[in-house]
Amino acid sequence: MKHFLLAAALILSAPAVMACETVTIGDLTIEHAWSKATIGAGRPGVFYVEITNAGSVDDALIGIATPAAGMPMLHETVVQDGIASMPHAMSIPVPAGQNVQLSPGGYHGMLMGLTTALKEGDSFPVTLSFEKAGEVTVNVDVLSLRAEGPDCADAGQ
Amino acid sequence: MLGVGAYRTRNLPTRSELLPLPIGEMTWTLTDHRGRSVRPADWAGRPVMVFFGFTWCPDVCPTTLSDISLWLEELGADADRMIVALISVDPERDTPDVLANYVSNFDQRILGLTGSADEVAQAAADFRATYRRVAKDAGDYTMDHTAGVFLFHPDGRFVSIIDFHEDRRFAVPKIRRTLS
Numbered sequence: 001m002k003h004f005l006l007a008a009a010l011i012l013s014a015p016a017v018m019a020c021e022t023v024t025i026g027d028l029t030i031e032h033a034w035s036k037a038t039i040g041a042g043r044p045g046v047f048y049v050e051i052t053n054a055g056s057v058d059d060a061l062i063g064i065a066t067p068a069a070g071m072p073m074l075h076e077t078v079v080q081d082g083i084a085s086m087p088h089a090m091s092i093p094v095p096a097g098q099n100v101q102l103s104p105g106g107y108h109g110m111l112m113g114l115t116t117a118l119k120e121g122d123s124f125p126v127t128l129s130f131e132k133a134g135e136v137t138v139n140v141d142v143l144s145l146r147a148e149g150p151d152c153a154d155a156g157q
Numbered sequence: 158m159l160g161v162g163a164y165r166t167r168n169l170p171t172r173s174e175l176l177p178l179p180i181g182e183m184t185w186t187l188t189d190h191r192g193r194s195v196r197p198a199d200w201a202g203r204p205v206m207v208f209f210g211f212t213w214c215p216d217v218c219p220t221t222l223s224d225i226s227l228w229l230e231e232l233g234a235d236a237d238r239m240i241v242a243l244i245s246v247d248p249e250r251d252t253p254d255v256l257a258n259y260v261s262n263f264d265q266r267i268l269g270l271t272g273s274a275d276e277v278a279q280a281a282a283d284f285r286a287t288y289r290r291v292a293k294d295a296g297d298y299t300m301d302h303t304a305g306v307f308l309f310h311p312d313g314r315f316v317s318i319i320d321f322h323e324d325r326r327f328a329v330p331k332i333r334r335t336l337s
Contacts, residue, residue, distance in 0.1 A: 036215075036219060037262075039212070039255075039258055039259060039262075042213075043212065043213045043215070044213065044215045045215065046215040046216055046219075071294070075216075077216050077217055079217075079304050079320075079321045079322055082303050082304060082305050082318070082320065082321075083287060083301055083302065083303055083304065084217045084301060084302060084303075084304035084321060085291070085301040086216065086217075086299060086301075104216060104219075104220040104223075105216065105217065105220055105321060105322065108215070108216050110215055110216075111215075112293075112294075112297070144262070145219050145223075145262040145263075146219065146222065146223040146226055146262055146263050147223070148220070148223050148224075148227075
């Protein structure tokens with residue numbers, strides 16, 4: 001744990017802490033967007049983010065796009081009878097008044113066809129498409145392969 | 158379902174088909190990320206923690222290896238005698254060199270193990286782990302696989318599994334029980 005906190009402190013002291021930026025569109029707040037470094041560009045990258053719907057109307061995340069990958073998709077890690085699989089998620093519900101996390105072991109963006117390896121400290125934009133609110137772009141901070149989440153002052157991670 | 162279809166507990170009617178074999182009764186041979194051959198007998202007398210995964214896995218595998226790294230750091234030198242291994246279910250892509258690159262991102266006590274398709278199948282059968290290749294677009298593929306972390310006593314007895322979605326705070330006490 002000590003090392004984790006030390007690592008977190010180092011990340012906080014880095015100049016570009018994009019994962020702590022917050023963007024809004026309509027009633028939706030999008031924050032804590034982060035990804036993990038990849039070994040080369042052959043392996044898929046991953047995209048995590050937190051979405052809060054402060055409105056009274058249900059919405060849904062229906063797609064993601066990024067110049068960093070040729071085929072970004074929404075996936076969900078499902079563990080059933082001890083077996084992990086990653087089915088494609090057609091859409092991720094963002095119900096009214098709720099907070100939805102794309103986070104390790106659950107919903108996530110899978111970035112297939114990376115244009116280049118993702119390196120710790122880099123950042124790249126991802127455009128999220130919502131069924132009702134429309135499109136919004138957020139900067140995604142690339143953390144280490146073993147990161148468990150961004151460490152922002154207000155982060156719930 | 159745990160258990161591999163091709164595997165049958167021949168002449169061992171009392172042996173559970175759901176629980177991993179004791180390490181001493183396993184028959185696999187694998188190659189570690191330094192290119193060395195490894196057999197179950199090499200682990201005799203040491204506590205063991207094993208996870209099945211693959212390096213092209215974007216979510217479950219790095220998350221689990223991050224967790225394992227944190228647990229090992231919390232355990233400190235107490236876990237130095239423990240064998241901690243990632244067994245690849247994707248030997249086609251996970252060569253020893255690929256695994257060496259991958260495990261270098263995590264706690265240095267974690268070994269990467271791979272082998273031929275048959276060797277990996279034997280290891281999975283011994284652990285009662287399963288895996289399945291899932292085709293994706295353009296000839297690409299991913300793997301479904303057993304996601305729990307297997308724990309064994311130094312005498313080779315299976316102790317328990319840390320499930321992927323179980324509260325991670327219970328993991329370190331579970332691991333400690335294998336160290337004594």
